[in-house]
Amino acid sequence: MQSLATPRTRAQRVQASRGGHSSKGPILGAIVGVAILAVLAVLLLPRLLTGTASDQASLPNQGIQVEVSIADGSGANAIASALKSAGLIANTSDFVTEVQKQRVESALKSGAYVFTVGQSIDDIIDQLESGPNSTAGKLTVPEGLTVTQTAALVEQALGISATDFEAQAKASNYVRDYPFLSGAQNDSLEGFLFPKTYDFSSMGSATADDVIRAMLNQYASDVSSLDLAGAEQTIKDRYGIDMSDYDLLTLASIVEREAVTDEQRPKVASTFFNRLKAGMMLQSDATMGYVTGGNVTADDLKKESPYNTYLNRGLTPTPICSPSVASIKAVMDPADTDYLYFYITQSDEWFSVTYDEHLQAIGQNR
Structure with missing residues (x-):
């Protein structure tokens, strides 16, 4: 039976198969596109908003x-x-x-x-x-430590054997690179291991040599830059005493161990220079403390040692610790006094010109 529908041309069929002018095609495409964008937004929006926070x-x-x-x-x-x-x-x-x-x-x-x-x-x-926020690899060396005490601190902070550190800490190992060591006695680096906070964290595993060189570099920066020659001339003019750079460091180390505050250091230095000028012994307990490694008794002060300044005139053979810059500057520019004695506690100080005044200060405060 013949269809009642009007026959379509081929062109019309092709057009219909491509969507022709039907309104349903564009709408359906738009809906699909929106759906795809919505899915992408759900997947990507958290990363777009928070960067790598989700990772x-x-x-x-x-x-x-x-x-x-x-x-x-x-x-x-x-x-x-x-x-x-x-x-x-x-x-x-x-x-x-x-x-x-x-x-x-x-x-x-x-x-x-x-x-x-x-x-x-x-x-x-x-x-x-x-910058770094970890204490690992950091070493804080306070003023007034000996080489032996510094070695123990290095072992505790960095895990470097104290024995290895002391074996490496010889002036002969470094004098070629650090000319200021030429006057060092007993092949000792005593006085030169500069007190400061050091950070070796970027090295991974520091060696004794790394640590010692860092300390000597700091000494070169903070001490060798001072006008030591000018200070030595001033001391020569004022006291008639010849001092070398090493002598200044040695006396500064004694001042470091005797004084408690920075304000006391120039007066302590003045007292020692006055004693040296008068031909007196320094009579510093601290120098024998270097030998005993701690407290000093009356019997200790009777023992023969080149570090016993009750029995020997002049300075000790080497520094007795690494002094602060404040102590070094105090020795370079001592106070102008006539003091020959001092008695210092953790809270008070008494500087005296005569021995009787000194005994009186001790008697009143013991």
């Missing part, structure tokens, strides 16, 4: 503190590798990209850091800009 949050061991060492000269890629190995970032590319975006690569500092797993990359970068 950081997915790291294992969340909240655990991890120490990482950044070597000297490390660029963004090397730092990223170290952080990735420590489990602190999910991938290196995100870190490098963020560093480049912030243009801070040259501001990232080497050293030892403590980070918390899950910490944002921005926070990690901020800390790397601020």
Whole structure:
């Protein structure tokens, strides 16, 4: 039976198969497009809004503190590798990209850091800009320590054997590189291991030689730059005493152990210079303390030793500790006094011109 519908031409059929002018085609396409965008938004929006926050949050061991060492000269890629190995970032590319975006690569500092797993990359970068926040690899050497005491401190802080450190701490090992050691006696570095806080964290594993050279470099920077020659001429003019750079260091070490405050140091130095000028013995308990390694008794002061300034005139053979810059400057520019005696406690001081005054000060305060 013949269809009642009007027959369509081929062109009309082709057009119909392509959608023709039907309104349903564009609408359906738009709906599908919107659906796809919605799915992409759900998947990508968290990353677009938080960068790599979701990656950081997915790291294992969340909240655990991890120490990482950044070597000297490390660029963004090397730092990223170290952080990735420590489990602190999910991938290196995100870190490098963020560093480049912030243009801070040259501001990232080497050293030892403590980070918390899950910490944002921005926070990690901020800390790397601020500098090391770990105490690992740091060594604080206070004023007034001997080589032996310094060696024990180095062993405690850095794990370097105290025995190895003392064996290495010989002037002959360093005099070629540090000419100021040419006057050192007994092949000793006593007095030259400069008191300061040092950071060896970027070295990974420092050696005794590394530590000693850092201390000698600091001495060269802080002491050798002082006008020691000018001070020696002033002392010659004022007291008639010839002093070498090494003599100044030696007397400064005695002042360091006798004085309690920086204000006392020039007066203590003046007292010792007045004694040297008068041909008196220094009579410093501290010099025998160098021998005993601690307290000094009346019997100790009767024992023969080149460090017993109750029995021997002049200075000790070597410094008795590493003095502070304040003590060195006090010896370079002592107070102008007539003092020949002093009695100092942790809270008070008495400087005297005569022995009777000195005995009176002791009697009143014991």
